[in-house]
Amino acid sequence: MMEKPSLKTRWIARRNAVFASSRFQYWAARIPFISSVARNRATQMFDHLVGFSYSQVLRASVDSGLLDLLADGPVGADHIADRIDISHDAAIRLLRAARALDLAEEAFEDGWMLGQQGAVLQADPGTQAMIRHHHLLYEDLADPMALLRRDRKEPTALSRYWSYAGALHGAAERGEETQDYSELMAASQRFVADEVIGAFSFPKNGRLLDVGGGHGEFLRRVGAAYPEIELGLFDLPEVANAAREPLGRDVGQARLTCHPGNFFEDQVPQGYDIVSLVRILHDHDDEPAMALLRNIRASLAPGGRLLLAEPMAGIPGVEPMGDAFFGLYLWAMGSGRPRTPREISEMMQAAGFTRTRTVATAQPVIASCIVAFA
Incomplete structure (x- = not known):
């Protein structure tokens, strides 16, 4: 039998009810200072929602050799497309995604180089090995509930x-x-x-x-x-x-x-x-x-x-x-x-x-x- 709700549990329940209210969200988005907090929380939730795609941009940048190509930059999208065997449009899509994660940077129009995070990663083969390794975890997490329900002695x-x-x-x-x-x-x-x-x-x-x-x-x-x-x-x-x-x-x-x-x-x-x-x-x-x-x-x-x-x-x-x-x-x-x-x-x-x-x-x-x- 559960104990009587404490002051903390009652406060958490009340807080969650307020945050879940659409009226509160509308109001919070329009009040100075509070609006910046609301935007930060929304951004954090969005990162939780789409974080898997960030990890795949990271993996594509490592697996394709994109980081090494950018290290010799500035280089154009056509050159990158040819070297990693994808279309021009796909290269642009990958480069812009990498730019969003600070892996790539466009020094001038169609002149691509490493971003700050990309420079750190390109110089560290050990971290690249860790990124390549994570495809095994992604495979196991394709169905997270199946993973959690499995007998831990079953192989993954x-x-x-x-x-x-x-x-x-x-x-x-x-x-x-x-x-x-x-x-x-x-x-x-x-x-x-x-x-x-x-x-x-x-x-x-x-x-x-x-x-x-x-x-x-x-x-x-x-x-x-x-x-x-x-x-x-x-x-x-x-x-x-x-x-x-x-x-x-x-x-x-x-x-x-x-x-x-x-x-x-x-x-x-x-x-x-x-x-x-x-x-x-x-x-x-x-x-x-x-x-x-x-x-x-x-x-x-x-x-x-x-x-x-x-x-x-x-x-x-x-x-x-x-x-x-x-x-x-x-x-x-x-x-x-x-x-x-x-x-x-x-x-x-x-x-x-x-x-x-x-x-x-x-x-x-x-x-x-x-x-x-x-």
Whole structure:
């Protein structure tokens, strides 16, 4: 039985009734100041309504090679149409759509160049890999209710990709099939690493172990920022062994130790001051996530710290990334969920950590940080 409506619930119900009123909408659109708020809300709703088409303009700009052509600009629509094999009219339509998203800019009549956002994107192959990757999520979201009603053990386009890519990731050969996967992993880790390095001070002469560190992009960037810190990578044997040589070449073999193992089955290596967990916990459901946190806690001596970095739910200003994007992404993947900082802190304390603190990042849309103390 539901409790009696609180003051907040009554206020929300009254507010929603007012906002839904056509008379209020007509009035709000004509009153100074209030009209600007009304326009902003209308624009926001329109973005929600047609946002899928924005993502497809982004994908078309990447897949077609349009951004690379514009990087050599200014170029005309006929040249672009010829190079990407579409009609002149289709090229104009794509260019104008790209201009609306600041991917393209018309410097003069029929003289097209990169826009500001386009210049950033064209220079970042990792982000382009993420855009190409999203077609799998679009496939799963074609019928969102079917996705939500499915048994999470049933395969999806996204879950099949991660199973297949994970196998390739650990394979000895490195071919074209693994290129997008490697770029995708490197890009996601690079973005998070930059946020963490800007927000958290590592001990200059400490020892850092990255659990589930993959190819080692996080350690590579921390190692560059902190030349004296010792580095450890703990991941599946085939992954850790494949990372050992290229990572050691970049950070120095003398300061790197690669530990092969499974963090659900093997003990997390001991002797490190800090253990990092970068975009790992939200990939797992609560039971395995708690097992991982307990494993890490058992590896740390008193005074040791766990640094967790990942996109989180309930972060003011970036709620859509946590719950709307990652909520459905992880549901389609078949494992994990976005968690709030409070939920993660409670899990850490339940795993045996004495206390936690949040670390503010410049771009929480990319990642937020929590430090737990042993």
